[in-house]
Amino acid sequence: AQSVTQLGSHVSVSEGALVLLRCNYSSSVPPYLFWYVQYPNQGLQLLLKYTTGATLVKGINGFEAEFKKSETSFHLTKPSAHMSDAAEYFCAVRLNFGNEKLTFGTGTRLTIIP
Amino acid sequence: EAGVTQFPSHSVIEKGQTVTLRCDPISGHDNLYWYRRVMGKEIKFLLHFVKESKQDESGMPNNRFLAERTGGTYSTLKVQPAELEDSGVYFCASSQGRTSGSWTYEQYFGPGTRLTVT
Numbered sequence: 001a002q003s004v005t006q007l008g009s010h011v012s013v014s015e016g017a018l019v020l021l022r023c024n025y026s027s028s029v030p031p032y033l034f035w036y037v038q039y040p041n042q043g044l045q046l047l048l049k050y051t052t053g054a055t056l057v058k059g060i061n062g063f064e065a066e067f068k069k070s071e072t073s074f075h076l077t078k079p080s081a082h083m084s085d086a087a088e089y090f091c092a093v094r095l096n097f098g099n100e101k102l103t104f105g106t107g108t109r110l111t112i113i114p
Numbered sequence: 115e116a117g118v119t120q121f122p123s124h125s126v127i128e129k130g131q132t133v134t135l136r137c138d139p140i141s142g143h144d145n146l147y148w149y150r151r152v153m154g155k156e157i158k159f160l161l162h163f164v165k166e167s168k169q170d171e172s173g174m175p176n177n178r179f180l181a182e183r184t185g186g187t188y189s190t191l192k193v194q195p196a197e198l199e200d201s202g203v204y205f206c207a208s209s210q211g212r213t214s215g216s217w218t219y220e221q222y223f224g225p226g227t228r229l230t231v232t
Contacts, residue, residue, distance in 0.1 A: 036223070042225055043205065043223040100209070103159070106154075106156045107156070
């Protein structure tokens with residue numbers, strides 16, 4: 001079975017500062033990993049994904065994440081925060097075969113301080 | 115292209131009543147998923163349809179929940195009778211699945227239905 005841990009249910013950063021949202025996973029087989037974002041009153045939107053290949057993946061809106069197998073981590077980063085980044089972010093994992101269901105972390109609410 | 119739509123956006127019902135949630139996936143997507151987020155907790159998988167067949171319903175909480183996808187298009191999730199612990203946001207997602215020999219992995223989510231049971 002897979003599981004996801006997101007450290008920090010709430011993170012605040014100043015506008016222009018580095019954004020770092022942490023995600024650690026547990027999986028018995030190599031996983032596929034995802035970051036989703038939910039803006040107020042909207043559905044979840046895929047930011048980026050890792051399936052195979054390059055471990056540093058780039059997503060939309062300047063976000064990127066690095067798959068580190070040895071650390072079982074998939075942290076999300078953005079060099080410079082923008083006010084529009086304020087949202088809730090979810091890390092998710094699924095198996096790389098068979099069952100397609102996503103297992104989510106509890107989410108991290110990102111606040112941007114002007 | 116229209117995204118995943120869900121209806122209603124909000125529903126407030128009393129304990130013991132019945133509620134039906136509807137999801138319209140992206141046109142052409144064979145895979146349809148239901149998830150639920152109870153307040154303050156993680157989003158949890160409920161079930162997965164491939165066309166009209168239930169591929170995995172391991173996340174369904176109990177037999178008060180019934181999901182259908184007649185004709186392989188839209189899906190409904192009925193809760194009967196509703197209990198207080200059923201309150202939460204119900205998300206629907208769809209994905210294309212295997213196409214042209216390649217897998218696509220993205221699940222596209224709808225805005226959710228916020229269900230409140232009083």
